[in-house]
Every structure is written in structure tokens, then in C-alpha cells.
Amino acid sequence: DVKVTQSSRYLVKRTGEKVFLECVQDMDHENMFWYRQDPGLGLRLIYFSYDVKMKEKGDIPEGYSVSREKKERFSLILESASTNQTSMYLCASSLFPEDSPSPYEQYFGPGTRLTVT
Amino acid sequence: DQQVKQNSPSLSVQEGRISILNCDYTNSMFDYFLWYKKYPAEGPTFLISISSIKDKNEDGRFTVFLNKSAKHLSLHIVPSQPGDSAVYFCAASSAYGNKLVFGAGTILRVKS
Numbered sequence: 363d364v365k366v367t368q369s370s371r372y373l374v375k376r377t378g379e380k381v382f383l384e385c386v387q388d389m390d391h392e393n394m395f396w397y398r399q400d401p402g403l404g405l406r407l408i409y410f411s412y413d414v415k416m417k418e419k420g421d422i423p424e425g426y427s428v429s430r431e432k433k434e435r436f437s438l439i440l441e442s443a444s445t446n447q448t449s450m451y452l453c454a455s456s457l458f459p460e461d462s463p464s465p466y467e468q469y470f471g472p473g474t475r476l477t478v479t
Numbered sequence: 480d481q482q483v484k485q486n487s488p489s490l491s492v493q494e495g496r497i498s499i500l501n502c503d504y505t506n507s508m509f510d511y512f513l514w515y516k517k518y519p520a521e522g523p524t525f526l527i528s529i530s531s532i533k534d535k536n537e538d539g540r541f542t543v544f545l546n547k548s549a550k551h552l553s554l555h556i557v558p559s560q561p562g563d564s565a566v567y568f569c570a571a572s573s574a575y576g577n578k579l580v581f582g583a584g585t586i587l588r589v590k591s
Contacts, residue, residue, distance in 0.1 A: 366522070371520075393577050395578075397581075402488070402583055403583055404485075404568060404581045404582050404583040404584050405523070405568065405570075405581040406581075407578060407579075407580075410577070410578060412577060420578070452522055452523070454522075456577065458577065459511075459572075459577065464525070464528065465511060465528075465530075465572075466511050466513060466528070466570075466572040466577070466579060467513065467525050467528065468525075468579060469525075470515075470522030470523045470524070471522050472520070472521055472522050473520070473521070473522050475520075
């Protein structure tokens, strides 16, 4: 079974703090993704990476950065947390579609509920 | 601009009846569609998918129908069970990328 783990289930931070969210997958997947989930807005892509040290902006990258130094690990960084970044953050991983028996299927971690006060 | 739309925020169904969740998309380049289920405090889990070369895919109680001309897909759950109560997300991808575009989700409540 694919396992995607996230460093924290719940996190409370203060405005202006630098926040690190860590994600690790154990299935040697090339692609990794960071989303945020907000009521009525679904899952919105923040950043994704298709290889070590490679990153691409998603739909809402402002206020975030990412790091992928190892294939299995993808970190999301909030440089200076703000209250509008209070959300559920979800990490996911996947194979390249041509390598997968289930193309485009992404495997998700349990999520981190971040509250910024 | 929402490329994938789930226009029903919620749906309530009696146990044993059919649940039909709908999804519309605007991007004609999308050629692969997936449904995910999400329980509170858990990550989404993959349910079923369909390629644009098909118009139907079935897996047990779950069937996805695709109408390419209408840019519409639907997920049918028969019979619905209380454990199916969750948020259902529709997602789409194109052959030109590894990304998924998600809809806003539909909350399904199955009443016993």
C-alpha cells in the first residue's frame, strides 16, 4: 500500500511565523503535490514537483514556497504565516501516468489542519 | 475560472436508494476523470476513474458515466449505504500534464 505521511495533523501558529509542513511518501513516486482544501472551494493546487529539485507553481502559490531535496520528501513553507492561510493542507503523490496502472491517480496524506492566529 | 464544477454542494439520500453526483467541466482538453471520496479529518481516497475513450466504467456499487459532448460526468452509487456519507470530489486531467483539477465537492449524506 502506498503511504503518504504528513508531519503534523494539527498545527497552531502565530501571524508572521515561518511554518514548515513536511510530507513523505514511500512508493518512489516521481510526482508530489501540495493542496489546500477550503469549504466551497475544493482542493486547490499550491505547488507540485515532478522530480528532485524541480518545482512548478500551481493555481495559488502566493505566500508559499516548496523544497524537494529528496525524492520521497516534499516540504511546503509558509514564509510569513497569515490568517488567510488557515486551512487544511493536503499532500499527495503519484507516478507518471504512462507508468501507472491507474493513470493520474494521486495518493493523499491525512492532511494538516493549520490555524494561524 | 472553475474548469471543473460540482454545482450541488450537498445531497441527501435514503439508505438503499441511488445516489447520483454530478460534475461538469469546461476544458475540452481534459481526457481523464477521477472521483475521490473524503471523510472528515482524512485525506481523499480514490474511488473510480474513466478515460475519455469510454462512456461508462463500473466498479461494484459505483458507476461513472461520461458524456463528452455535454462535458458532463456523473457518479452513481447503488445501493447507497450510511458509510458512503462523505465529501465526493470530481477531478480531471489532460494528457499534457500530471496535474488534477478538482471540483468544489459534494457532501453526500445517506440516511438510515
